[in-house]
Ligand SMILES: NC(=O)c1ccc[n+]([C@@H]2O[C@H](COP(=O)([O-])OP(=O)(O)OC[C@H]3O[C@@H](n4cnc5c(N)ncnc54)[C@H](O)[C@@H]3O)[C@@H](O)[C@H]2O)c1
């Protein structure tokens with residue numbers, strides 16, 4: 001299977017390809033992409049090969065075909081339903097983010113313990129009480145959940161999600177949640193990016 | 208200098224250490240931390256050594272000392288001012304996030320082209336028009352900026368920031384912004400996490 005660094009580069013390639021498409025280009029070479037990202041062309045060719053597409057010598061890649069190949073490799077060519085737990089400030093921003101729709105992710109429903117949010121719509125997403133979670137997950141055949149609850153609530157929310165049949169959790173809380181083996185967790189911790197930025201700025205100041 | 212994967216682990220160690228502190232523990236071993244994160248104790252010891260602290264054989268580390276050492280290594284022991292450009296839905300969530308204060312990051316001012324936001328406060332942060340940016344950056348001696356504007360505006364906003372003297376940019380837009388050599392950029396692209404989650408869920412389904 002594809003190495004993690006290569007997989008992480010694929011969305012960046014998609015952004016570049018889409019911006020070339022807007023400029024009216026139809027073909028692109030590995031070198032064109034490499035220049036935008038400060039990488040070597042061989043790295044681009046290797047990464048693209050994982051998605052099953054190979055460039056034609058002298059011509060390069062057909063941009064439409066490349067976009068289709070990357071999207072289908074990741075799974076963004078079809079619609080994927082998700083639910084979100086914790087309709088607070090970050091949860092609200094994520095529900096309003098149009099970037100998810102272009103990647104096939106639709107947040108179908110949100111859940112929260114705050115009764116004043118029950119029965120409301122946030123960017124067209126209905127908010128339900130936690131007791132409705134299992135029923136909605138099974139009725140809408142949802143496998144993916146986004147967690148944007150406070151760190152103290154993250155593990156108990158995770159347990160509820162796993163019991164309801166959720167198979168993948170995108171965890172925005174800094175908690176280290178424990179899940180059974182067949183459930184996948186992806187953490188998003190803004191502190192990691194912040195730490196990298198701080199240390200790189202210090203290194204730049206002293207160089 | 209510290210390798211990137213080690214640097215990225217430091218905020219996770221801080222979260223674990225803070226949760227041990229809340230439970231009333233005073234010392235911790237590399238093994239205690241390793242168990243929480245599914246890592247090997249040798250990896251923990253190596254990472255901690257980069258921050259300048261070494262554990263005592265048989266006793267381990269003093270938790271308070273370890274927290275202090277990691278925070279000061281990253282630069283979170285002192286206050287760092289930042290500005291934010293693009294006071295929209297993600298920018299608003301970031302301005303309201305208390306997690307930044309505990310890492311010494313204070314968003315002092317926000318800037319936006321939307322005149323209806325000028326003169327307002329978002330979570331106590333004043334919103335100014337773009338023409339005030341340079342003056343505020345110099346008056347408050349700010350070196351760091353967060354960008355949460357649409358992708359089409361990201362490069363022109365970056366150019367304004369670089370001209371005003373900003374040295375580090377935390378870029379939440381998917382644009383590949385170009386900066387001069389002495390400016391540091393850290394991208395946060397949620398699509399990377401989403402791609403990893405999707406592919407890992409597919410791999411789990413077929414295993
Ligand atoms: N706001 C940000 O920019 C930001 C950035 C990075 C990380 N985070 C993390 O994201 C999480 C949410 O942050 P926020 O700023 O949106 O907080 P918030 O307080 O605005 O929102 C939290 C929401 O979760 C709900 N909630 C609390 N306990 C619950 C439970 N047991 N079950 C279901 N819902 C519950 C609350 O009612 C609230 O609506 C936190 O873990 C935070 O550390 C936030």
Ligand SMILES: NC(=O)c1ccc[n+]([C@@H]2O[C@H](COP(=O)([O-])OP(=O)(O)OC[C@H]3O[C@@H](n4cnc5c(N)ncnc54)[C@H](O)[C@@H]3O)[C@@H](O)[C@H]2O)c1
Nearest residue numbers: 093094097293294295296297319320321355356357360380
């Ligand atoms: N909302 C999310 O959850 C989310 C997630 C990931 C990435 N992003 C990225 O973050 C950025 C912001 O997203 P959002 O959802 O907050 O959008 P938004 O439309 O809610 O906010 C954008 C803000 O930027 C301001 N703006 C536009 N052009 C400007 C300029 N030239 N100078 C200064 N301000 C300007 C707008 O007035 C608006 O207030 C986008 O690039 C988006 O791709 C958002």
